[in-house]
Amino acid sequence: MNIILVPNSRHGKGRNATLSQRHLILIAMVVFVALPVLLGVIAYRAQDMLTAYSADSLLTAQRRELAAQRTVVADAKRNAEAHLNALAQRLGQLQAQVLRLNALGSRLTRMAGLDAREFNFSADAAMGGPEKASASSNPPELTSSLDQLTHEIERQQERLAALENLLLDRKLNAAVTPSGWPVDGGWISSGFGVRADPFNGHQAVHEGVDIASQMGSPVLAVGDGVVSHSGERAGYGLLVEVTHESGLITRYAHTSATLVKVGDRVKKGQSIALVGSSGRSTGPHLHFEVVRNGTPVNPMRYLQQASAK
Numbered sequence: 001m002n003i004i005l006v007p008n009s010r011h012g013k014g015r016n017a018t019l020s021q022r023h024l025i026l027i028a029m030v031v032f033v034a035l036p037v038l039l040g041v042i043a044y045r046a047q048d049m050l051t052a053y054s055a056d057s058l059l060t061a062q063r064r065e066l067a068a069q070r071t072v073v074a075d076a077k078r079n080a081e082a083h084l085n086a087l088a089q090r091l092g093q094l095q096a097q098v099l100r101l102n103a104l105g106s107r108l109t110r111m112a113g114l115d116a117r118e119f120n121f122s123a124d125a126a127m128g129g130p131e132k133a134s135a136s137s138n139p140p141e142l143t144s145s146l147d148q149l150t151h152e153i154e155r156q157q158e159r160l161a162a163l164e165n166l167l168l169d170r171k172l173n174a175a176v177t178p179s180g181w182p183v184d185g186g187w188i189s190s191g192f193g194v195r196a197d198p199f200n201g202h203q204a205v206h207e208g209v210d211i212a213s214q215m216g217s218p219v220l221a222v223g224d225g226v227v228s229h230s231g232e233r234a235g236y237g238l239l240v241e242v243t244h245e246s247g248l249i250t251r252y253a254h255t256s257a258t259l260v261k262v263g264d265r266v267k268k269g270q271s272i273a274l275v276g277s278s279g280r281s282t283g284p285h286l287h288f289e290v291v292r293n294g295t296p297v298n299p300m301r302y303l304q305q306a307s308a309k
Helices: 021-112 140-176 300-308
Strands: 002-005 015-018 187-190 193-196 203-206 209-212 218-220 225-233 237-243 249-258 271-275 285-292 295-297
Touching: 021 140, 225 249, 237 271
Parallel strands: none
Antiparallel strands: 002 015, 187 209, 193 203, 209 285, 218 271, 225 237, 237 249, 249 271, 249 285, 285 295
């Protein structure tokens, strides 16, 4: 095969190049064998480089994600520790509150003179019954302590509520039930029951007690109630009668003056009259009488209640 090489200039001479069959075979091998192999190697290396680059990118992304997760976990741990510290502080406050409730309950029990076995704030309340396991996943020790304290506070509140109701009932009963000493000072000059009549000497039933006292001394109501009579009554002289919510009636007779009128609501210890000697009387004293269900009863039990306190 002849190849003519033509130069660019006009004055140059062309050259002839003769390629033998051997040269053609060599060129063909280069074009059809060596060149594709070289291109394949280049493409393979380029693919490896691209794969390595992609792997590096993924690894970098995973490292960033892992770092972000570590940050989230660290924040969650700090928050959990903060919550646990807050819960521990709350636990301490609840324990102090229980101690104060126990001390208050014990003091009230002693002051009220109640049975300490019934209102024993230092002992756990008796409990029982079958229980099923809880499926809670909270920290067991702290949760158990908080639950125990919550139940303890609930029990103490129930005890205090019962104690409060009992004391309130006692206070109300004490207010509406006649009890006390109806005059300032004085002494019992005549008791309840059969006695010799001071005017004729005959035996007669005395339906109250006489309390000798100074003329003009205040007469005190022995319980809360409503004035049902205030004024003269045969045999009693000037009489104040008080009806109590308990159903009892107290009478204060032979007074020199009444200080209340019918319909007035009086409180225990309030002055309602003045000691005198009106009516069928031999001298200044108070005739104190208690009526239950329409029948006079011995007032001494009500007077003794006050003196015992």
